[in-house]
Amino acid sequence: MVTTNLFTTTIYALATAPGRSGVAVVRISGPQAGSALAALTGRTPPAPRRAVLTKLRDPRTGDALDDALVLRFTAPASFTGEDVVELHLHGGRAVVTGVIEALAILPGLRLAEPGEFTRRAFENGKLDLTEAEAVADLIDAETTAQRRQALRQMEGALGKLYDGWRERLTRALAHIEADIDFAEDDLPGGVADAVRPVIAGLANEIATHLDDGGRGERLREGLHIAIVGAPNAGKSSLLNALARRDAAIVSARAGTTRDIIEVHLDLGGYPVVLADTAGLREAAADEVEEEGIRRARDRAARADVKVAVFDATTLPDLDPATLDLIDADTVVVFNKTDLATDGNLRPGLSLIVAPILAPILVSAHTGAGLKALEEKLTVFSADRLAIGSAPSLTRARHRAALMECRESLLRALDAPLPELAAEDVRLASRALGRITGRVDVEDLLDVIFQDFCIGK
Numbered sequence: 001m002v003t004t005n006l007f008t009t010t011i012y013a014l015a016t017a018p019g020r021s022g023v024a025v026v027r028i029s030g031p032q033a034g035s036a037l038a039a040l041t042g043r044t045p046p047a048p049r050r051a052v053l054t055k056l057r058d059p060r061t062g063d064a065l066d067d068a069l070v071l072r073f074t075a076p077a078s079f080t081g082e083d084v085v086e087l088h089l090h091g092g093r094a095v096v097t098g099v100i101e102a103l104a105i106l107p108g109l110r111l112a113e114p115g116e117f118t119r120r121a122f123e124n125g126k127l128d129l130t131e132a133e134a135v136a137d138l139i140d141a142e143t144t145a146q147r148r149q150a151l152r153q154m155e156g157a158l159g160k161l162y163d164g165w166r167e168r169l170t171r172a173l174a175h176i177e178a179d180i181d182f183a184e185d186d187l188p189g190g191v192a193d194a195v196r197p198v199i200a201g202l203a204n205e206i207a208t209h210l211d212d213g214g215r216g217e218r219l220r221e222g223l224h225i226a227i228v229g230a231p232n233a234g235k236s237s238l239l240n241a242l243a244r245r246d247a248a249i250v251s252a253r254a255g256t257t258r259d260i261i262e263v264h265l266d267l268g269g270y271p272v273v274l275a276d277t278a279g280l281r282e283a284a285a286d287e288v289e290e291e292g293i294r295r296a297r298d299r300a301a302r303a304d305v306k307v308a309v310f311d312a313t314t315l316p317d318l319d320p321a322t323l324d325l326i327d328a329d330t331v332v333v334f335n336k337t338d339l340a341t342d343g344n345l346r347p348g349l350s351l352i353v354a355p356i357l358a359p360i361l362v363s364a365h366t367g368a369g370l371k372a373l374e375e376k377l378t379v380f381s382a383d384r385l386a387i388g389s390a391p392s393l394t395r396a397r398h399r400a401a402l403m404e405c406r407e408s409l410l411r412a413l414d415a416p417l418p419e420l421a422a423e424d425v426r427l428a429s430r431a432l433g434r435i436t437g438r439v440d441v442e443d444l445l446d447v448i449f450q451d452f453c454i455g456k
């Protein structure tokens with residue numbers, strides 16, 4: 001654990017989004033925060049945790065920089081656990097630049113790296129690693145369900161679960177070690193009967209926790225839905241129609257026309273990444289289309305959910321390549337119902353497969369049926385993303401450590417000697433400790449915090 005001392009550098013950064021804004025906050029953390037403030041105000045610092053309106057000046061020239069609201073926290077009662085100063089500035093570019101440049105010339109201060117404030121909060125014991133990760137998730141949260149998950153994790157739900165498990169292992173280990181110390185030489189080895197159910201029980205709990213369909217991870221990243229279908233079925237039109245209707249968050253990323261196009265949607269609070277793919281057909285016109293179809297199939301295979309689009313005007317014919325892709329994770333859509341005739345729809349809906357497909361009749365052009373499609377997709381999303389009362393793991397990092405933990409526990413149960421069982425339980429405990437950062441995780445920190453934004 002890093003203690004606050006004069007050898008720790010003091011860091012500063014713009015904590016709010018860059019660019020012109022109403023108010024911009026510059027945050028300073030470290031032992032020199034108070035003296036940096038004094039250098040800008042020319043006065044003694046205000047009382048901690050009290051916002052004060054103060055004139056800020058460039059210490060080199062005396063040039064006025066802003067009339068700012070200044071807030072000071074003293075170690076350890078701050079977000080980072082260090083002395084912290086916040087400068088709540090008018091959010092003009094020249095104001096922010098002036099203040100940042102004035103801080104840059106002060107001795108012992110440097111610009112913060114991404115995530116460095118939160119990293120210091122972790123290193124000073126203010127947050128465990130899962131809570132620190134949740135801070136980043138909360139900032140990235142774009143939908144209600146993502147916010148709920150991030151907040152719960154930031155409040156410690158996941159960390160407490162793992163710490164609780166680790167405590168159980170610590171007690172089990174003490175038991176095993178006592179057995180080692182006091183065992184008669186001729187006693188048979190292995191884990192004592194009293195400890196066995198504790199270890200087996202935890203291995204089971206971890207298995208249940210892991211067997212969650214990856215919902216916590218998917219909720220962080222967004223459910224991947226791929227629109228698939230024959231060329232001209234209306235896939236792109238459908239994507240555009242869905243994006244316009246629920247365009248809370250839309251960021252289109254178009255590659256070549258044959259490449260995959262993605263939009264982000266908020267479906268009833270669940271984050272969805274909806275992808276339009278190249279039309280499937282046997283004989284591609286050229287290499288580019290062939291590659292497009294290969295990508296479409298690949299995306300369909302990796303998608304959590306598929307929307308299979310059929311052209312209602314060609315009913316009762318159903319494109320066989322699209323039919324092939326339909327499974328339990330597929331929503332079937334008959335599009336262009338505005339153009340389809342009775343001669344298409346009646347035989348189409350009485351197809352022997354129709355009840356299984358349960359097609360939703362839509363028109364990307366008129367908007368008919370889109371609400372029903374959205375509702376169906378929301379149900380599919382809730383099914384795959386909704387989190388129950390128990391906290392979910394949210395990262396591949398957590399999953400890998402939990403699998404390692406469980407394997408060690410299973411090995412401990414099979415160990416022929418208590419010494420070997422003890423070692424396996426130690427490994428299991430260490431794997432849990434790496435998730436929360438209770439054991440040495442120095443090697444992980446750069447990777448974890450590099451994904452944060454500057455000023456966080």
Ligand SMILES: Nc1nc2c(c(=O)[nH]1)N(C=O)[C@@H](CNc1ccc(C(=O)N[C@@H](CCC(=O)O)C(=O)O)cc1)CN2
Pocket residue numbers: 025073076077078079086126
């Ligand atoms: N202006 C501002 N707003 C902000 C933050 C910030 O740093 N500055 N936060 C930053 O992300 C979040 C709030 N998080 C914070 C967490 C802890 C402490 C803090 O002072 N903790 C002390 C005292 C706790 C208490 O009094 O209850 C401590 O933990 O000892 C402050 C902010 C969101 N809003």
Ligand SMILES: Nc1nc2c(ncn2[C@@H]2O[C@H](COP(=O)(O)OP(=O)(O)OP(=O)(O)O)[C@@H](O)[C@H]2O)c(=O)[nH]1
Pocket residue numbers: 229230231232233234235236237238277278279280335336337338339362363364365366
């Ligand atoms: N009348 C009508 N026309 C539609 C509808 N949906 C799509 N179209 C038309 O069908 C044609 C193909 O639509 P797209 O959305 O480009 O079809 P696509 O499936 O993405 O086609 P590819 O990218 O070639 O695979 C266009 O001319 C659209 O205007 C609809 O609901 N009603």
